Amino acid sequence: MSARKTDPDVPSDLTDADPAHMTDEQLADTTTRAARDAGTLVRLRLAGGWPVDAFDAGGEGVAPITTGGTDVDAQHVDAVMKAASEANLTVEKVSE
Amino acid sequence: MAAPAITPGNVQWGFAYGWLAPAGEAAPADTVAYGDDWAGNWKFIGATADGVHRSFTRNTADVNVEEQSTPVGVATTNSDYTVTWSFAEETIANLKYAYGGGTLTVVAGPPAKTTLALSDTLDQLSLGFDALQKNGKTWRVVVPIVMSAATVTTDYRRSEGPRIFPATFRAICAISSIIETQFT
Numbered sequence: 001m002s003a004r005k006t007d008p009d010v011p012s013d014l015t016d017a018d019p020a021h022m023t024d025e026q027l028a029d030t031t032t033r034a035a036r037d038a039g040t041l042v043r044l045r046l047a048g049g050w051p052v053d054a055f056d057a058g059g060e061g062v063a064p065i066t067t068g069g070t071d072v073d074a075q076h077v078d079a080v081m082k083a084a085s086e087a088n089l090t091v092e093k094v095s096e
Numbered sequence: 097m098a099a100p101a102i103t104p105g106n107v108q109w110g111f112a113y114g115w116l117a118p119a120g121e122a123a124p125a126d127t128v129a130y131g132d133d134w135a136g137n138w139k140f141i142g143a144t145a146d147g148v149h150r151s152f153t154r155n156t157a158d159v160n161v162e163e164q165s166t167p168v169g170v171a172t173t174n175s176d177y178t179v180t181w182s183f184a185e186e187t188i189a190n191l192k193y194a195y196g197g198g199t200l201t202v203v204a205g206p207p208a209k210t211t212l213a214l215s216d217t218l219d220q221l222s223l224g225f226d227a228l229q230k231n232g233k234t235w236r237v238v239v240p241i242v243m244s245a246a247t248v249t250t251d252y253r254r255s256e257g258p259r260i261f262p263a264t265f266r267a268i269c270a271i272s273s274i275i276e277t278q279f280t
Contacts, residue, residue, distance in 0.1 A: 050117070050118050052189075053200050054200070055202050087208070
């Protein structure tokens with residue numbers, strides 16, 4: 001992971017290595033990436049549905065899937081993709 | 097001396113099929129015939145209340161000299177290329193096009209629904225249309241980038257006509273990127 005230099009008082013080589021020196025945004029990003037790596041979060045994207053901007057599959061804790069990509073709890077992925085298909089939309093997994 | 101001959105076959109009339117896509121969408125291939133699907137991200141606009149209208153305005157400034165009463169040149173100061181139509185199919189996607197933007201969200205439900213959150217930001221679109229000539233070939237217009245910005249009034253009447261979404265699309269791309277093609 002590349003170093004980030006958002007805080008000039010913190011050496012860049014510590015920014016990523018030590019969560020104590022991360023901003024809230026960096027910490028959330030790191031947590032999200034870790035969850036993706038662990039497979040508990042999956043990034044989905046609404047594809048080819050223009051002019052639709054988002055698909056809301058409903059259900060607790062599932063945010064609308066946008067064209068830019070939305071992180072979804074892995075247990076909801078199949079249901080979201082099935083609901084999208086029934087709505088004649090395509091939701092695909094984003095590979096990083 | 098014989099009068100110059102007119103060519104009645106060049107006199108054309110008839111409606112056009114309009115298409116919209118996200119800005120930057122590639123124009124359809126030349127092999128796409130009149131009435132064919134433009135494919136890609138192009139969406140057919142459906143029925144219109146009174147067809148497709150295209151207008152072009154060039155404002156100019158004369159270049160004058162004292163020694164000549166007529167201008168020695170005419171320069172373009174600005175131009176306006178506009179395509180208008182009134183959507184006659186009441187879909188929320190058409191409302192988004194007419195209003196110029198917004199966030200369109202499909203909700204699985206139940207109940208299934210689609211919502212449009214209005215926005216101050218105008219979307220950039222590509223626009224095109226196909227008209228049929230008497231020779232069976234297409235006259236095609238493709239405008240790479242337009243914005244929809246105008247007053248949209250929809251009347252809810254008992255029997256006077258369908259509810260419509262009038263839309264005005266103004267080109268914001270280089271004038272040289274607007275391509276008119278007459279297939280022969």
